[in-house]
Amino acid sequence: xxxxxxxxxxxxxxxxxxxxxxxxxxxxxxxxxxxxxxxxxxxxxxxxxxxxxxxxxxxxxxxxxxxxxxxxxxxxxxxxxxxxxxxxxxxxxxxxxxxxxxxxxxxxxxxxxxxxxxxxxxxxxxxxxxxxxxxxxxxxxxxxxxxxxxxxxxxxxxxxxxxxxxxxxxxxxxxxxxxxxxxxxxxxxxxxxxxxxxxxxxxxxxxxxxxxxxxxxxxxxxxxxxxxxxxxxxxxxxxxxxxxxxxxxxxxxxxxxxxxxxxxxxxxxxxxxxxxxxxxxxxxxxxxxxx
Ligand code: GUN
Numbered sequence: 001x002x003x004x005x006x007x008x009x010x011x012x013x014x015x016x017x018x019x020x021x022x023x024x025x026x027x028x029x030x031x032x033x034x035x036x037x038x039x040x041x042x043x044x045x046x047x048x049x050x051x052x053x054x055x056x057x058x059x060x061x062x063x064x065x066x067x068x069x070x071x072x073x074x075x076x077x078x079x080x081x082x083x084x085x086x087x088x089x090x091x092x093x094x095x096x097x098x099x100x101x102x103x104x105x106x107x108x109x110x111x112x113x114x115x116x117x118x119x120x121x122x123x124x125x126x127x128x129x130x131x132x133x134x135x136x137x138x139x140x141x142x143x144x145x146x147x148x149x150x151x152x153x154x155x156x157x158x159x160x161x162x163x164x165x166x167x168x169x170x171x172x173x174x175x176x177x178x179x180x181x182x183x184x185x186x187x188x189x190x191x192x193x194x195x196x197x198x199x200x201x202x203x204x205x206x207x208x209x210x211x212x213x214x215x216x217x218x219x220x221x222x223x224x225x226x227x228x229x230x231x232x233x234x235x236x237x238x239x240x241x242x243x244x245x246x247x248x249x250x251x252x253x254x255x256x257x258x259x260x261x262x263x264x265x266x267x268x269x270x271x272x273x274x275x276x277x278x279x280x281x282x283x284x285x286x287x288x289x290x291x
Contacts, residue, residue: 003259006231008144011151012271016060019278023061026285033285034063035093035119035277036085040078040104041071045237046097053095056274062281065091075104079112086114092285093119095277098169116287119280121173131176137280142174144272145210145231150184154208154229154261157186162206164219164249166193170212170233199223209259211249221254230259233269 023033035057039050050066057064067081078096085091094117100106110118115125121139129136149156161178165171171191178187187208192199203209203223211219212233224230234249248265256262263269 003230003256003262005256006148006152006261006263006268008148008263008268008271011148012275014151015147015272015275015279016056019062019275019282020060022282022286026282026289027061029289031092031285031289032063032090033061033093033281034065034091035095035281036065036067036088036091038067038069038078038081038094038096040069040073040097040100043099046099050097052274053277056278057281060278062278071101073101073104075108078104078109082109082112086112086117089288091117092288093117093281095120117284119277119284121280122168127168127173130173133180133182137283138177138276139169139173140273140276140280141170141212141233141269142177143276143279144269145170145174145233146177146184147276148231148263148269148272149208149229152261156184156208159187159207160190160205161187161208161210162190162192162202163210163212164192164199164203165212165214165233166191167212174210174212213249215249216247217249217251219250219255221251221258224255224258226258227260228258230255230262231269232263232265235265235270 026033037050054064085094094113096109110122113123115123118126118137121137126136130138156178163171163174175189175191178185178189190202192202200223204225206228208229210231214234216236216238230250232248232250236247238245238247246266
């Protein structure tokens with residue numbers, strides 16, 4: 001039997017409506033949630049991601065201020081801009097679109113952002129809070145995966161979750177989210193990566209298989225335990241039959257005959273990620289009243 005599709009678009013719309021409501025409440029209290037986005041250079045994928053963020057901000061009533069910087073900007077100038085946004089009480093969230101040019105140290109830039117405005121959840125303070133289970137700004141893609149499962153009625157408690165990929169943006173924070181003793185956590189987590197020998201040995205044991213490795217169709221149907229839940233975080237642009245297509249890290253067409261539930265690409269994790277960013281901006285704006 002074909003797997004049930006986990007519909008990221010519908011769940012993202014649900015979250016968008018919740019955010020819109022929270023934004024209205026904040027605005028009635030005189031706070032207009034505002035996100036500052038810094039985009040360096042002309043990378044088309046980064047421009048497309050920022051456009052998606054701008055569109056959703058407009059839909060939910062969040063103000064978005066975009067700073068487009070030249071590819072050759074120095075790290076010093078970039079950090080100076082971040083410091084001025086940190087000091088601006090009208091700005092609640094700051095996001096620097098990654099990747100950055102090679103001459104800029106990414107960690108210096110991330111660490112320059114005030115943790116309470118770090119809506120990407122990348123600052124070491126926020127990562128530390130996530131690890132220790134404190135309330136914090138959680139990075140958007142791991143949070144999207146977790147919400148997608150919770151809102152689709154998938155329990156992670158007591159299940160064996162195998163994550164393929166150990167990036168700072170997805171794999172590592174997701175591992176920390178899923179092991180917490182909370183609703184949406186309490187899972188036994190295995191993380192596979194480029195140094196793992198025979199990944200299939202691990203993936204076939206997964207009740208929940210989450211793939212975030214950035215390699216088109218890396219996970220084939222024979223790597224999936226029958227009846228497993230499969231979450232595909234990958235977004236890969238491929239040329240097929242003279243057309244550019246977006247495909248995931250999982251061989252969807254075959255995997256859907258083995259899994260019990262599966263996310264499509266596009267339309268799975270992708271739309272959820274931007275929705276979770278909006279949630280973080282609202283959270284940061286709410287904190288600004290408290291402080
Ligand atoms: N580039 C790819 N994914 C992300 C993300 O989640 N946040 C930022 N800032 N840049 C990215």
